[in-house]
Amino acid sequence: MDKPIKVVIVDDHQVVLDGFIARLQLEDGIDVVGTASNGLEAVDAAKQLRPDVVLMDISMPLMNGIDATRLIKEELPQIKVLMLTMHDSREYIMNVMQAGAVGYMLKEISAEKMVQAIKTVNQGSTYFCESVTQTLFSQEVIPAAQKPNPLSRREAAVLKLVAQGHSSKKIAVLLNISYRTVETHRQNIKHKLDLHSTAELAKYALEQGVVDS
Structure with missing residues (x-):
């Protein structure tokens, strides 16, 4: 039997954290090993708990999710960071991917899609929810020479x-x-x-x- 996927959830709203934990605790193949309420705590949790996947919010006190993702990927590149946020602008999405995240989904996502996203990135692939994909591809593609x-x-x-x-x-x-x-x-x-x-x-x-x- 495969080992469960170890997940850390990062969000500065306790109600949101509780909701995500409740969703994921129903899944046999996923084990929520910790939570954090800001970017600094997220980095510490990643170092201490060594999760397979981190579900990361963007807007948080002390350190935002983009900076936290960058630090986690620099020190622990094997950890997969999956952004879970309310922001769906192209600028946020591009900044997140440049920081090293491997997926991006909005908080309105269904429990089934969230589980699918976690399993997808854990296996080494990327995951974007449908609305994020539409945001990315509905605008002009940046020429290669201008890409950061x-x-x-x-x-x-x-x-x-x-x-x-x-x-x-x-x-x-x-x-x-x-x-x-x-x-x-x-x-x-x-x-x-x-x-x-x-x-x-x-x-x-x-x-x-x-x-x-």
């Missing part, structure tokens, strides 16, 4: 060192992170940039000015 850098600061640091010819073991020492974390970052970089080899990563880094030619 999709990499987090940590991923950019790893890419620079890869392009300089350092091994994953050496990068782990230089950045004071584990070898496994470096390898995860490398896979995430390849996935985000649709690149498949170290040579392609180095070429991209040169073209983008990450390293000097």
